[in-house]
Amino acid sequence: MIKEHLDLYEVFIRGKRGLDHKHVGSLHAEDPEQALEYARDIYTRRGEGVSIWVVRSRDITASQEDDSEAFYDPSNDKPYRLATYYRLPDEVNNM
Amino acid sequence: MTEDELEQAFYRRIENEEKIEPKDWMPEGYRQNLIRQISQHAHSEVIGMQPEGNWITRAPSLRRKAILLAKVQDEGGHGLYLYSTAETLGISRAEMIEALQSCKAKYASIFNYPAQTWADVGAIGWLVDGAAIVNQVSLQRTSYGPYSRSMIRICKEESFHQRQGYELMLTLCRGTEEQKAMAQDALNRFYWPALMMFGPHDSESAHSAKSMQWKIKRESNDDLRQKFIDQTVPQIEFLGLEHPDKDIRWNEERGHYDHGEIDWDEFYRVISGNGPCNRQRIQHHIRVHEEGAWVRDAMSAYQQKKRQRAQAA
Numbered sequence: 549m550i551k552e553h554l555d556l557y558e559v560f561i562r563g564k565r566g567l568d569h570k571h572v573g574s575l576h577a578e579d580p581e582q583a584l585e586y587a588r589d590i591y592t593r594r595g596e597g598v599s600i601w602v603v604r605s606r607d608i609t610a611s612q613e614d615d616s617e618a619f620y621d622p623s624n625d626k627p628y629r630l631a632t633y634y635r636l637p638d639e640v641n642n643m
Numbered sequence: 644m645t646e647d648e649l650e651q652a653f654y655r656r657i658e659n660e661e662k663i664e665p666k667d668w669m670p671e672g673y674r675q676n677l678i679r680q681i682s683q684h685a686h687s688e689v690i691g692m693q694p695e696g697n698w699i700t701r702a703p704s705l706r707r708k709a710i711l712l713a714k715v716q717d718e719g720g721h722g723l724y725l726y727s728t729a730e731t732l733g734i735s736r737a738e739m740i741e742a743l744q745s746c747k748a749k750y751a752s753i754f755n756y757p758a759q760t761w762a763d764v765g766a767i768g769w770l771v772d773g774a775a776i777v778n779q780v781s782l783q784r785t786s787y788g789p790y791s792r793s794m795i796r797i798c799k800e801e802s803f804h805q806r807q808g809y810e811l812m813l814t815l816c817r818g819t820e821e822q823k824a825m826a827q828d829a830l831n832r833f834y835w836p837a838l839m840m841f842g843p844h845d846s847e848s849a850h851s852a853k854s855m856q857w858k859i860k861r862e863s864n865d866d867l868r869q870k871f872i873d874q875t876v877p878q879i880e881f882l883g884l885e886h887p888d889k890d891i892r893w894n895e896e897r898g899h900y901d902h903g904e905i906d907w908d909e910f911y912r913v914i915s916g917n918g919p920c921n922r923q924r925i926q927h928h929i930r931v932h933e934e935g936a937w938v939r940d941a942m943s944a945y946q947q948k949k950r951q952r953a954q955a956a
Contacts, residue, residue: 566662566788599664628710629717631802634810640881643773643805643874 556605557583559590561597569601580604657858662788665731673857676850677787678732679748680859682739685725686750690743690924692718694758695767703761710807711764717800724793731789744929746916751775753836755918762815762822762829768808770830770837770875776805777871778841786858809878816882827884834875834887839910841868872900 554576560569572591577583583602592600611619627633636643644652649668656663663669692715699715702708726736742748753771758764776798783794815826842848842864854860862870872891879886890903912918 562664565656565664566791568792599666626709626713628706628807629713629800629803631806634803634806636806636810636813637881640809640878643809643878 554578555583557587557602558605558608559583559587560601560603561587561591562599562601563597565598569599572596574605577602657786660858662791663786664788672853673859674732676854676857676859677790678729678734679850680854681725681729681732681790682734682742683749683751685722685729685739686743686748687754688718688722688725690750690754690928691771693924693927694754694756694920695764697758698761698764701761702764707811714768714804714807717804721797721800724797728789728793740932744925744932746925749914751840752910752913752918753833753840755913755921755924756832756836757920759832760825760829762812762825763833765808765811765815765826766829766833768804768806769812769878770808770833771840772801772804772808773875774837774840774871776801777867777874781862781867782860784858784861790859812882816884823883826882830879830882830884831887835905835909836913838868838872838905839913841865841871843907843910869899872902876900 555578556574557577557580558574559572561572562569575583575586575590577586580602584600587600587602591597623629650670653663653667653669653673656667663673695711695718696715699708699711702711726739729739730736739748743750758767779794779798779801783791783798785791785794812826812830815822842851845851845863845865848864851860851864855863876886876891888903890901892901894901913921916922
């Protein structure tokens with residue numbers, strides 16, 4: 549019965565040195581070490597990546613798309629944060 | 644692997660243009676050099692909020708105020724990215740802040756100059772951010788992965804900083820005689836300190852050789868400075884302002900502008916603590932840090948209370 553309730557882990561893989569770790573999927577495991585081994589077996593069979601992160605899913609705090617108005621609305625009316633907002637003559641437009 | 648083998652593997656990665664990541668073995672000197680450079684970079688972002696922040700309440704229009712506010716907010720965010728990047732090397736945020744406040748750590752000496760007029764806000768965006776961007780574009784190729792990634796993010800966000808500054812200058816230069824004179828005065832005061840931002844000549848630079856060998860830095864101080872000088876000449880001409888460097892001349896053979904010598908006495912005076920605003924900048928940082936202590940205390944007390952309630956339930 550206990551096996552039914554293994555923790556869920558999220559798996560992140562760094563494809564190449566210098567790149568960010570990217571989420572690739574999830575799996576069940578007893579503990580973080582086991583999750584790392586499973587992640588290697590499941591997600592890197594073709595040599596994908598140079599480094600794996602595993603994080604217990606319940607340790608992730610996430611915003612929801614339903615919240616996006618409250619989260620992102622305040623920046624929608626601030627186009628002056630973008631370089632394209634500033635019109636400069638062609639002679640000096642390369643900055 | 645033995646220490647020697649680890650070191651060889653490290654240098655092979657540097658040689659092959661591969662990034663070094665936080666959990667990799669790295670020489671102690673590489674780690675210390677990075678901590679010094681990245682924390683100094685972070686301090687510069689945060690201290691740099693002061694001269695411009697001084698003008699937020701006095702911006703001449705709501706549009707200019709909103710722009711300046713967004714820019715200063717960006718600098719705070721960039722300081723945070725960089726402190727976090729330095730923390731991946733095993734130093735704590737508190738240690739870095741302590742080093743800044745006790746003047747053991749440096750920051751870009753340009754921020755020890757005051758922003759005296761509204762035109763200074765334009766000159767800072769155009770020249771100071773412009774110089775910083777030249778440096779940061781080069782640092783996108785730095786060998787330490789997290790530093791490289793924060794530079795990419797920062798460059799992307801900062802692209803508006805220089806343009807808003809130049810646009811402000813252009814507006815002044817197309818305005819009244821007084822406004823144009825104000826722009827000229829700001830250019831005269833900020834041009835030389837902006838050139839100093841690239842640091843001493845390569846031959847005089849204490850950390851440069853090692854940093855270049857480790858590929859922490861990718862281009863020398865003098866090369867980056869030349870790039871900035873070259874790009875700035877046509878920008879000054881377009882504004883119709885006078886170039887502050889009377890020796891500036893195109894050199895056909897080099898394909899670059901020749902320029903006058905920087906006042907290095909001034910550079911060393913300001914960087915060693917005796918610029919116009921050094922003490923004011925640090926005092927302000929300490930004061931704000933102390934005045935904000937109650938917020939941090941309140942948050943931690945609230946966390947403790949929540950934990951206790953959860954335990955009791």
